Amino acid sequence: MDASPQLRRVTPAFGELREAAAQLERDIAAGPIVPHVASQEIRDYLSSRYDFTQPRPLDNVIADVEEMLRKWQVHVTHPRYFGLFNPSVTIASVVADALVAMYNPQLATLRTSPAANEIERHTLAWLAGKFGLPGHTAANFTSGGAEANSSAVLVALAHAFPEYRDRGLVGLKKSPAIYLTGGAHHGFLKTARMAGLGSRGLRTVAVDGDLRMNVADLERKISEDSKNGFVPFLVIATAGTTAAGVIDPLPEVARFCRSQNLWFHVDAAWGGAAVISPLLKRHLAGISEADSITCDAHKWFSVPMGAGMFFCRHPEAISQAFESDISFMPEKTAGALDPYSSTMQWSRRFIGLKFFLGLAERGESGYAELIEHQARMGDVLRQALLRAGWRIVNNTPLPLVCFTRYGLDTSKFLKTLYDRQIAWMSEVSLDGGLPVLRASITSFRTTEQDIEWVVREMSKIL
Numbered sequence: 001m002d003a004s005p006q007l008r009r010v011t012p013a014f015g016e017l018r019e020a021a022a023q024l025e026r027d028i029a030a031g032p033i034v035p036h037v038a039s040q041e042i043r044d045y046l047s048s049r050y051d052f053t054q055p056r057p058l059d060n061v062i063a064d065v066e067e068m069l070r071k072w073q074v075h076v077t078h079p080r081y082f083g084l085f086n087p088s089v090t091i092a093s094v095v096a097d098a099l100v101a102m103y104n105p106q107l108a109t110l111r112t113s114p115a116a117n118e119i120e121r122h123t124l125a126w127l128a129g130k131f132g133l134p135g136h137t138a139a140n141f142t143s144g145g146a147e148a149n150s151s152a153v154l155v156a157l158a159h160a161f162p163e164y165r166d167r168g169l170v171g172l173k174k175s176p177a178i179y180l181t182g183g184a185h186h187g188f189l190k191t192a193r194m195a196g197l198g199s200r201g202l203r204t205v206a207v208d209g210d211l212r213m214n215v216a217d218l219e220r221k222i223s224e225d226s227k228n229g230f231v232p233f234l235v236i237a238t239a240g241t242t243a244a245g246v247i248d249p250l251p252e253v254a255r256f257c258r259s260q261n262l263w264f265h266v267d268a269a270w271g272g273a274a275v276i277s278p279l280l281k282r283h284l285a286g287i288s289e290a291d292s293i294t295c296d297a298h299k300w301f302s303v304p305m306g307a308g309m310f311f312c313r314h315p316e317a318i319s320q321a322f323e324s325d326i327s328f329m330p331e332k333t334a335g336a337l338d339p340y341s342s343t344m345q346w347s348r349r350f351i352g353l354k355f356f357l358g359l360a361e362r363g364e365s366g367y368a369e370l371i372e373h374q375a376r377m378g379d380v381l382r383q384a385l386l387r388a389g390w391r392i393v394n395n396t397p398l399p400l401v402c403f404t405r406y407g408l409d410t411s412k413f414l415k416t417l418y419d420r421q422i423a424w425m426s427e428v429s430l431d432g433g434l435p436v437l438r439a440s441i442t443s444f445r446t447t448e449q450d451i452e453w454v455v456r457e458m459s460k461i462l
């Protein structure tokens with residue numbers, strides 16, 4: 001590489017940043033998890049200090065903001081945050097985000113930021129290979145799983161209905177319909193509205209006793225709907241539902257979709273990371289048949305928000321959905337679509353570096369260890385809860401446990417749990433049932449001792 005001789009790398013400065021991040025980890029682990037604050041208190045504080053009429057020394061403002069962040073947030077990187085997939089973050093990924101901000105590469109076109117674009121392609125191709133997708137698979141980083149899922153809906157629409165591209169849904173005689181379970185992510189509801197399908201375009205498939213998609217019901221609904229003015233075009237299976245970690249029967253759904261010529265999307269926003277673990281990947285068998293996949297880097301891959309990924313085995317459908325040809329953009333690169341012309345975003349941040357850097361640092365097996373550790377902690381949590389007399393009500397190999405006991409008032413229980421700073425977890429109602437507690441392991445720093453302590457303290461609340 002012939003970087004200019006004057007280029008002095010900023011890397012040495014990151015030594016200090018890494019130390020600061022390590023110190024922060026320790027401070028957070030030793031401090032409270034849940035803040036006691038109302039928005040009004042923060043609004044009053046901000047109005048009294050920041051009317052922006054006078055400049056202020058940057059160091060002071062930074063210190064003030066850090067104080068606010070320490071005091072006034074749920075600490076999702078705390079080892080006893082058993083929450084909604086917000087991970088602890090690797091230091092490599094923190095460094096990556098700072099580096100990206102400093103160089104501020106624009107990834108809308110390939111010409112402007114060739115290094116950044118190729119680093120992303122390289123990283124995505126590696127993961128596409130893990131999923132068992134073919135070499136020609138198209139992929140891009142997204143702001144998160146919701147954007148990746150929206151991409152799937154738009155691409156599947158463009159693929160199934162070529163007239164949709166120019167005439168929109170009003171050009172269709174029948175209503176396109178999407179099939180998913182009640183456990184699928186609710187972001188699809190917003191997408192259905194944005195795409196013009198409306199919420200009626202989402203058809204809810206029944207589930208079995210373990211909350212997995214019932215494929216017989218899928219077949220039945222599709223055949224009925226086809227007679228009633230709908231055109232089924234897309235089936236969404238979830239690999240790790242948000243509420244209960246359920247993995248739909250991917251091989252059966254895949255087979256059915258092939259036989260009916262339906263687009264098969266797998267929403268593996270959280271659970272998809274299991275594919276790099278030799279121990280866990282069998283639970284995702286069938287995902288290699290997907291037409292498209294959503295997987296978040298900012299969940300189980302432990303990088304800061306926002307970093308999702310969208311994979312699609314039909315590059316021509318991507319062009320159908322997103323290709324745009326605008327004179328003010330830099331000249332095209334032959335044989336490759338620019339990101340602005342093959343994805344939902346236009347200006348594009350270098351999202352992928354935080355995943356690349358962590359992966360390069362730890363290697364595939366080091367990364368798999370982070371994931372397997374959390375899966376093991378999920379088992380530890382299940383065992384500890386059972387020993388303490390709790391009843392577990394979900395069934396998943398992923399580290400997400402839904403549990404309850406007779407006569408439990410979940411909201412009251414959680415309030416005490418937060419007040420005593422024991423842990424953060426949430427409540428959820430599965431398949432329309434009574435609310436139960438939900439705890440998932442989302443930090444690679446959560447230890448067996450953390451879990452045993454939390455379960456002991458929980459017994460004291462009862």
Ligand SMILES: *Cc1c(COP(=O)(O)O)cnc(C)c1O
Pocket residue numbers: 085143144145146147149185187238240241242267268269270296308
């Ligand atoms: C988190 C999640 C989403 C939404 O992803 P964001 O990254 O929050 O946009 C979608 N589907 C599943 C299964 C999820 O767990």
